Amino acid sequence: MNTIFESLQQFWGYTGFANMTWQHLVMILIGIAFITVAILKDWEPLLLVPIGFGMIIGNIPFIEGLKIGIYEPGSVLNILYQGVQQGWYPPLIFLGIGAMTDFSALISQPRLMLIGAAAQIGIFGAYVAAMHLGFTPAESGAIGIIGGADGPTAIFLSSQLAPHLMGAIAVSAYSYMALVPVIQRPIMLLLTTDKERRIRMKAPRPVSQKEKIIFPIVGFILTAFIVPSGMPLLGMLFFGNLLKESGVTKRLAETARGPLIDVVTILIGVTVGCSTQANVFLTGNSVKIFALGLFSFVVATTCGVLFVKFMNLFCKEENKINPLIGNAGVSAVPDSARVSQNVGREFDKNNHLLMHAMAPNVAGVIGSAVAAGILLSFLG
Amino acid sequence: MNSFMLLQVSESVLAKSAEMAEKDPHGAIITLVSVSVVFVALIVLYFAYTFIGKLSSGEIKLKMPKKKAAPKPATGGPTPEEAAAIALALDQEMNGEVYAAIGMALHQYLNDTVHDMESYIITIKRKPSF
Numbered sequence: 355m356n357t358i359f360e361s362l363q364q365f366w367g368y369t370g371f372a373n374m375t376w377q378h379l380v381m382i383l384i385g386i387a388f389i390t391v392a393i394l395k396d397w398e399p400l401l402l403v404p405i406g407f408g409m410i411i412g413n414i415p416f417i418e419g420l421k422i423g424i425y426e427p428g429s430v431l432n433i434l435y436q437g438v439q440q441g442w443y444p445p446l447i448f449l450g451i452g453a454m455t456d457f458s459a460l461i462s463q464p465r466l467m468l469i470g471a472a473a474q475i476g477i478f479g480a481y482v483a484a485m486h487l488g489f490t491p492a493e494s495g496a497i498g499i500i501g502g503a504d505g506p507t508a509i510f511l512s513s514q515l516a517p518h519l520m521g522a523i524a525v526s527a528y529s530y531m532a533l534v535p536v537i538q539r540p541i542m543l544l545l546t547t548d549k550e551r552r553i554r555m556k557a558p559r560p561v562s563q564k565e566k567i568i569f570p571i572v573g574f575i576l577t578a579f580i581v582p583s584g585m586p587l588l589g590m591l592f593f594g595n596l597l598k599e600s601g602v603t604k605r606l607a608e609t610a611r612g613p614l615i616d617v618v619t620i621l622i623g624v625t626v627g628c629s630t631q632a633n634v635f636l637t638g639n640s641v642k643i644f645a646l647g648l649f650s651f652v653v654a655t656t657c658g659v660l661f662v663k664f665m666n667l668f669c670k671e672e673n674k675i676n677p678l679i680g681n682a683g684v685s686a687v688p689d690s691a692r693v694s695q696n697v698g699r700e701f702d703k704n705n706h707l708l709m710h711a712m713a714p715n716v717a718g719v720i721g722s723a724v725a726a727g728i729l730l731s732f733l734g
Numbered sequence: 735m736n737s738f739m740l741l742q743v744s745e746s747v748l749a750k751s752a753e754m755a756e757k758d759p760h761g762a763i764i765t766l767v768s769v770s771v772v773f774v775a776l777i778v779l780y781f782a783y784t785f786i787g788k789l790s791s792g793e794i795k796l797k798m799p800k801k802k803a804a805p806k807p808a809t810g811g812p813t814p815e816e817a818a819a820i821a822l823a824l825d826q827e828m829n830g831e832v833y834a835a836i837g838m839a840l841h842q843y844l845n846d847t848v849h850d851m852e853s854y855i856i857t858i859k860r861k862p863s864f
Contacts, residue, residue, distance in 0.1 A: 492751035698859040
């Protein structure tokens with residue numbers, strides 16, 4: 355009888371109930387909240403569902419030593435997590451993004467590329483703020499990249515500069531990307547006049563197949579020569595786009611933008627979610643990171659909108675740009691471009707800004723990869 | 735092995751970070767340089783794509799080097815003037831037999847080298863030389 359009781363007691367010691375702390379419970383609830391929001395509000399479901407469920411997986415309490423935790427070398431989760439930690443997953447996601455993105459809007463209106471550059475100021479605004487909050491330069495760089503509104507870039511940079519903060523940074527980046535409509539709209543309305551919101555932009559010129567093929571080759575060579583440290587992200591982004599546009603690698607492009615990106619998204623989402631183990635995630639630093647992430651989104655959106663207004667000072671009347679596309683420079687493809695479209699239509703039902711907003715939007719992807727490369731070369 | 739060793743920052747990052755904290759404690763220099771580089775990168779792309787766009791739409795036309803005149807035949811070959819004179823002389827002197835001989839020679843040459851099947855009909859059209 356005694357042996358049975360002792361065995362049961364030993365088994366109880368291994369259960370999640372015996373090892374649970376309030377922090378585990380909080381993280382599990384946050385995971386459930388992510389899944390709920392993704393399903394009910396349709397906010398970035400492809401990311402929030404895997405991350406949310408990953409949070410639940412990662413916060414089931416257990417006794418270390420059984421090779422099951424994500425931070426225990428040799429465990430299945432740990433092996434899958436290597437893709438995040440060593441930075442394999444983000445370039446693969448960029449390959450898929452390149453293969454599914456149509457850069458025509460940008461090729462036909464290259465001047466809109468500068469909006470994508472202006473919005474990257476949010477990254478460095480958060481960098482300075484993080485430095486003042488006591489983070490080291492490497493940690494500040496990793497936190498600042500949240501302002502690039504690009505999950506894979508944030509994971510790539512934080513895995514190199516501040517792996518101990520990666521969970522908080524990734525969750526913060528994806529959360530704010532999902533909240534783009536909520537964050538950006540009031541800023542856009544605050545910074546624009548009624549007249550500016552009604553500006554109709556000229557239809558972009560048609561782009562030839564030859565230009566579309568030249569775009570990724572020239573784009574990669576120029577950006578990689580300027581910032582070689584951004585090569586893994588930029589190389590895969592432009593390579594994916596070449597697969598799409600070359601017209602002779604249809605199967606490869608379909609794999610990159612279909613099964614490959616889906617597999618990597620599942621792995622990156624679940625493992626990043628798992629990495630938010632309560633004892634690593636629930637710290638004062640995470641709260642600061644969330645605050646800084648919000649700050650970087652606000653600065654990025656503000657700079658994007660204000661930069662369009664600045665550009666308009668030098669544009670002829672017929673070439674004016676609607677400042678409502680300025681927010682799209684923060685990346686978050688294609689959600690921020692959709693925000694431009696929706697806000698624009700609130701003031702002029704027949705003014706479709708989506709096509710124009712896609713230009714700074716994809717420029718933002720290039721800009722954030724360049725910014726990550728610069729930070730890596732300074733701090734990595 | 736401590737599980738959280740996996741979360742440690744590499745030595746080089748720590749060293750560079752410490753150096754940067756000393757040189758640029760407020761982050762102003764790195765911000766200024768980085769923002770400038772981002773702008774430069776995208777401005778370079780802007781100029782490149784504007785140029786490519788103009789080239790593609792025909793707004794700018796690249797001056798292609800003019801085609802060089804055909805090189806003179808190897809030493810001993812006739813000049814165009816000499817060839818014209820020879821053609822003129824042949825034209826005056828040739829009868830049907832000469833055409834047949836040329837046709838036969840061409841047929842044998844082509845049959846041996848280029849084509850598998852020939853129609854055996856070769857038409858020689860008289861054209862005024864120059």
